[in-house]
Amino acid sequence: MSLRIKALLVHLFTATGAVLAMLAMLAAVDRKWDLMFLWLVVALFVDGLDGPLARKYDVKHNWPTYDGQLLDLIIDYLTYVFIPAFALFKSDLLPGWTGWIAIIVITYGSVVYFVDTRMKTKDWSFAGFPACWNMFVLVMFALKPPEGVILAFVIALTIAMFTNLKFVHPTRTQRWHGVTLPVSIAWTFFAGWAAWVDFHAQSWAHWGLVVTSLYLTFAGIAQQLLPERASRA
Numbered sequence: 001m002s003l004r005i006k007a008l009l010v011h012l013f014t015a016t017g018a019v020l021a022m023l024a025m026l027a028a029v030d031r032k033w034d035l036m037f038l039w040l041v042v043a044l045f046v047d048g049l050d051g052p053l054a055r056k057y058d059v060k061h062n063w064p065t066y067d068g069q070l071l072d073l074i075i076d077y078l079t080y081v082f083i084p085a086f087a088l089f090k091s092d093l094l095p096g097w098t099g100w101i102a103i104i105v106i107t108y109g110s111v112v113y114f115v116d117t118r119m120k121t122k123d124w125s126f127a128g129f130p131a132c133w134n135m136f137v138l139v140m141f142a143l144k145p146p147e148g149v150i151l152a153f154v155i156a157l158t159i160a161m162f163t164n165l166k167f168v169h170p171t172r173t174q175r176w177h178g179v180t181l182p183v184s185i186a187w188t189f190f191a192g193w194a195a196w197v198d199f200h201a202q203s204w205a206h207w208g209l210v211v212t213s214l215y216l217t218f219a220g221i222a223q224q225l226l227p228e229r230a231s232r233a
Contacts, residue, residue, distance in 0.1 A: 007054075007062035014050040014068060017043050017075035024083050028090065033141060036087060037195035040134050043079040044188060047072070052171055073114055081110040084137035088150075093140055098147050102154045106133055109158040124172035125220050129160035135187070139213055142194045142206045166220035175223055179215075187212035 024039035050072070059068050085106040089099040110131040113119065121127050136157065140150050168176070170184035190208035197203050 003057055003062045006057045007059040008066075010050060010053045010057055010059050011063060011066045011068055011071065013046065013053065014071050014075065017046050017050075017072075017079060020046065021075060021078040021083060024079065025086070028083055028087050031090065033087060033091065034195045034198040036083070037138050037141070038192065040079055040083065040138070041188060041192045041195060043075070044134065044191075047076065047079070048170060048184070048188070077111065077114060080134045081107060081131055084133040088133075088137050088140070088154075091141070093144065093150055094147050098151045102151060105154060105158045109161055113161045120169075121166060123174060124169050125223075126167040126169060128163050128165060128167070129157045130167050131161060135191070135213070135216075138191050138194070139209050142199050142203075142209055144199075144201075166224050168216065168220045168223070170216075173220070175228060176219060180219060183212050183215050187216060 020039050020043040024036045024043065027033075027036035027039060050068075054068050059066070085103045088094055088106075089103045094102050110133065113128065113131050118127055119130070136153070140153075168180050170180060173180060186208065190205045190212060193205035194203055194209060197205070199206075
């Protein structure tokens with residue numbers, strides 16, 4: 001199989017995220033939150049694989065007529081932002097005016113963030129919170145904190161999108177990569193487990209989500225506070 005065909009297949013693999021987004025949305029409309037998050041976890045898995053594949057097969061060179069980055073951003077907005085915001089609004093986690101505030105700041109702030117050309121840092125981390133609302137909302141469904149806490153987090157993370165705080169990329173940030181990648185895979189596992197048991201309050205997956213979420217949230221900031229030492233000649 002030629003590199004050109006392999007590059008095309010990578011694009012088509014990325015595009016499956018649109019189908020997964022529709023399946024998640026249909027589940028969300030029926031308030032089947034466990035099924036919705038299972039589809040979103042599958043979409044997250046696809047998103048984690050397509051980037052390394054795109055770089056391996058150099059899709060920009062071997063199939064340049066498709067813009068893989070644009071395709072990825074369209075799907076990411078659906079699966080990372082739009083559908084999770086809908087779920088947060090339609091569930092009982094943020095009733096009334098709190099839900100309206102949440103969906104407005106999430107959708108508006110995220111679409112502005114997605115078009116910011118300064119989204120990535122020199123080490124391929126994210127500059128500011130990378131609008132991973134799918135991950136945040138799933139953790140909120142699992143832990144079910146008070147609505148005031150959820151709203152405070154929504155506002156704080158939205159503000160964090162437009163700061164210089166660094167957030168690690170699961171596959172591209174090289175510093176601490178040996179820890180970040182396994183933690184990211186573990187988060188995906190715990191997320192799927194939590195959704196599979198319909199966010200049962202006694203599930204051990206919730207503890208796994210807390211630990212892995214804390215690492216993914218603060219690892220980049222820790223790297224900023226602890227500059228990497230220059231290697232000796």
